[in-house]
Amino acid sequence: MVTAPIVLFGVILLVFLIVDLSPNDPARASLGLFASEEARERFAAANGLDDPVWVRFWRFIVNLLHLDLGSSVVRPEPVAHLIGAAFPVTLQLMLLATVIAVFLSLLLGVLAAQTDGRLVDRTIGGLAALFQAAPPFWVGLMFIQLFAVALGVLPSGGYFPIGDGVRYWFSSIIGPATVLALPFTAAMTRIVRASVADELAKDYVRTAKGAGIPWSTIMVRNVLRNSLISPVTVLGLYIGGLMSGAIVVESVFNLPGMGTLLVSGADQGDLGVVRGVAIVSAFVFVLVNLVVDLFYILLNPRAAEAGAE
Incomplete structure (x- = not known):
């Protein structure tokens, strides 16, 4: 948790340098491909693009501390407003x-x-491996083909705000959310299965069963509590990975979220939007991992005490 600000600053620096030193020209994105050299030079001078990189970075940090992400060079809107409109969609999806x-x-x-080595266990393992390896865009297209085209129970794309009605919102978001969740589910299922199987093999479980304690009580109070520690340690990484998966899923289902905003910004050469997203x-990734770390400490206080020592 102490390293979170350092990590965040390093990411900001890296993102700034990658975007700022990219071959894309903000002047061309704003003025058009056929803008004259003089017009491009005036644009660069007016927007400080001719300043040294450290000056541009310092100016960006100062603006960022004031929650100013700059303005889009393609759309006459601040980047913060564009992200403010797109982020709730991606947040709901995630x-x-x-x-x-x-x-x-x-x-x-x-x-x-609980069915270790039997047909159910092998079937779940096979499906988990399949969905973990399947490309999200292909799964999304197959999902649309099945549930939108063949069965007609869900829309093929688009987004309805929750203010338009919970039913319409849910029908527009459940498909993308399911497709986004499948590889996450597959990976977490394998981790949970291994952790629970390891816990079930311990002596205290056999002792508790021999003492006549109900199986549901053993599972909830002991096995699940102890076996969830391992999955929680990787939960933050997987949730953070949903952001990258959302780029593909939002494009397939035509959702106006952060992924779609990032893709459109990259296509149009709108570097301010790309950097802001x-x-x-x-x-969000750092914040999620902080929350997961706190949850891990609640589940396993001994780990926190060991770390403090």
Whole structure:
């Protein structure tokens, strides 16, 4: 947790340098491909693009501390406003995908561990390997083909704000969230299965069963509590990875989220938008991992005490 500000600053520096030193020309993106050299030079001078890189970085940091991410060179809007409109869509998508993934991975992981080596266990393991390896864009297209084209139960794309009605919002977000959750679910299922199976093999479980303690009590109070420590340690990484997966899923389902904003910004050479989306995504990643670390300490206080020593 102490290193989080250092990591965030390093990411901001890296993102700034990669975007700032890229071959894309903000002047061409703003003025058009056929802008004269004189017009491009005037644009560069007016926007400080001719300043040394350290001056540009310092100016960017000062603006960032004031929550100013600059303005889009393609659209007459501040980058913060564009991100403010797109971020809630991606946040809803990620939250719903996380709920689906956590619920399914716990259910399937525990079921696989309890049927160790049998058909159910092998089937769950095979499906987990399949969905973990399947490209998200292909899964999204197959999902649309099945549920939108063949069955007609869900829309093929688009987004309805929750203010337009929970039913319409849910129908527009459940498909993308499910597709986004599938590789996350597959990876977490395998981790949960291994952790629960390892816990079930311990002596205290056999002792508790021999003492006549109900199996549900053993699972909830002991096995699940102890076996969840390992999955929680990687939970933050997987949730952070949802942001990158959202880029593909939002493009497939035509959702107006951060992924779509990033792709459009890259296509149009709008470097301010690309930089803003990348930095906000990095901040969310660090914040999620901080929350997961706190949750891990609640689950395993002894680890926190050992770290303090």
